[in-house]
Structures are given as C-alpha cells and as structure tokens.
Amino acid sequence: MKVTFLGTGTSQGVPVIACDCDVCLSSDSLDNRLRSSILIEENDNFLVIDTGPDFRQQMLRENVKRVDAILFTHEHKDHIAGLDDIRSYNWIYKRPMDIYAEERVMEALKIDFHYAFTDFKYPGIPEMTLHEISNNPFEINNIKIIPVRGFHHKLPVFGYRFKDFAYLTDINSVPENEIEKLKGVKVLIVSALRKKKHLSHYNLEEALALIEIVKPEKAYLTHISHMMGFHKEVSLELPHNVMLAYDELKLEI
Ligand SMILES: [Zn+2]
Numbered sequence: 001m002k003v004t005f006l007g008t009g010t011s012q013g014v015p016v017i018a019c020d021c022d023v024c025l026s027s028d029s030l031d032n033r034l035r036s037s038i039l040i041e042e043n044d045n046f047l048v049i050d051t052g053p054d055f056r057q058q059m060l061r062e063n064v065k066r067v068d069a070i071l072f073t074h075e076h077k078d079h080i081a082g083l084d085d086i087r088s089y090n091w092i093y094k095r096p097m098d099i100y101a102e103e104r105v106m107e108a109l110k111i112d113f114h115y116a117f118t119d120f121k122y123p124g125i126p127e128m129t130l131h132e133i134s135n136n137p138f139e140i141n142n143i144k145i146i147p148v149r150g151f152h153h154k155l156p157v158f159g160y161r162f163k164d165f166a167y168l169t170d171i172n173s174v175p176e177n178e179i180e181k182l183k184g185v186k187v188l189i190v191s192a193l194r195k196k197k198h199l200s201h202y203n204l205e206e207a208l209a210l211i212e213i214v215k216p217e218k219a220y221l222t223h224i225s226h227m228m229g230f231h232k233e234v235s236l237e238l239p240h241n242v243m244l245a246y247d248e249l250k251l252e253i
C-alpha cells in the first residue's frame with residue numbers, strides 16, 4: 001500500500017493569507033503546506049481521504065489520473081471544499097464518483113453542493129454515488145477499511161484504518177474502545193495542530209500521548225498550522241519514531 005501526503009496543513013496552514021510570521025515567510029518547502037488529505041494506492045485502486053480547497057492543485061501535482069473513491073472524515077470546509085473538481089474524473093471515466101461518509105457529512109455535502117443533487121441536473125456538474133457508512137468495517141474494491149470514531153471537540157469525526165496504517169485528523173479525543181481498533185498498526189498518521197492547547201484539535205503533546213498508547217512503529221503528524229513552528233526545528237524535538245509529515249511525502253506501508 002502506498003500513501004501520499006497530498007497536503008499536511010490547515011486553513012491556518014502555511015502560508016496563511018496576509019500573515020507575515022516567520023513560518024509563513026519561510027523559504028523551506030517543508031514549511032509550505034496545502035490542506036490535509038492523503039492518497040492511498042492499493043492493487044491499482046486510488047482512494048482519497050478528504051477533498052479540501054486544494055484538491056485540484058494536489059491532483060495535478062501528483063498527476064493522479066484516476067480516483068476510485070473518496071472518503072470523508074468530516075464536513076468542515078478545509079476537508080470538503082474541493083469536491084466539485086471530481087467533475088473531470090466523471091467526464092473522463094463516464095461514471096459517478098463513489099463517496100463514502102457518514103449520514104451527517106452526506107447531508108452537509110447535499111447543502112454545500114446542492115446543484116449536484118437537484119432532480120434536473122445541469123450538464124457537467126459533479127456526479128456522485130453516495131455510500132453511507134456507520135461505525136462498522138466496510139470494503140471498497142476488496143480493500144478493508146475500519147472506521148475509527150474520534151471527536152473534534154463535540155463533533156464526531158471518522159478516522160480510518162487500512163490493514164497496517166491508520167489516518168486520524170481533526171480530533172482531540174478518541175474513546176478507549178476506539179483506540180483498541182488502532183492497536184497493531186505499523187504506521188499511525190494523526191493530526192497535531194500546534195504546541196498550544198486548542199478547543200477541537202490535538203496539540204503536539206496530546207498527539208504524542210496518543211502515539212505513546214497506540215505504539216506504532218512509526219507515526220506521522222499532519223494538519224499542522226503555522227503556529228507549530230519551523231519543520232526543521234520541531235522535528236528535532238520529536239521522539240525517534242515520530243515525524244512531522246510534509247506535502248508530497250510518500251510512504252510504502
Ligand atoms: Zn475540522
């Protein structure tokens with residue numbers, strides 16, 4: 001299984017519009033992040049988790065010719081805003097995009113992209129087949145996926161486990177029984193917004209605490225804001241098995 005970090009930032013990512021802090025002005029490409037999303041490649045299937053505002057740019061950068069399905073973690077704009085751009089995949093492959101999300105997220109998609117769900121559709125609008133998921137394992141083209149429930153302050157979000165790795169973003173708590181589902185992963189990808197505490201996101205210390213419980217061989221931090229500091233400096237402070245992820249990083253798991 002191959003994982004590509006399409007983006008590792010947030011809407012307070014780097015650079016932030018009109019922000020002139022040192023991190024936003026950094027010339028180090030490792031400090032330059034698009035909104036968080038990953039591409040998963042397995043047996044010639046291409047899955048994307050979340051389509052933020054940078055989706056189009058990310059697909060062009062990675063030269064992604066095909067997307068078989070999109071999974072959503074939650075409905076915040078930095079995770080769904082780019083969904084309209086699936087229309088070129090619709091057009092090339094002459095089929096709707098398979099979308100996997102829980103009911104509440106589906107309802108948000110139907111509001112934000114209302115024009116794609118009307119009875120009389122204007123030609124060329126994005127086409128989707130919605131697959132509602134709950135907190136039970138499911139499969140996409142024989143790839144087994146286990147949803148992992150986490151909380152983004154009070155908002156329930158889904159992380160996803162794929163065999164040996166799991167991806168969890170925009171959370172600041174995971175119930176104990178859900179942490180059990182993460183046991184045995186070789187790679188854990190988890191969000192860490194910044195060092196200072198935040199209402200709805202793990203900060204660095206809290207993400208490291210989860211990693212300490214799950215004990216993956218390797219962990220990668222994502223959904224990083226400009227307040228985290230410079231990639232190179234923060235990297236030196238992390239335990240040996242933990243890395244800050246960066247855009248374009250590719251893993252073979
Ligand atoms: Zn969010």
Ligand SMILES: [Zn+2]
Nearest residue numbers: 010076078170
């Ligand atoms: Zn987010």
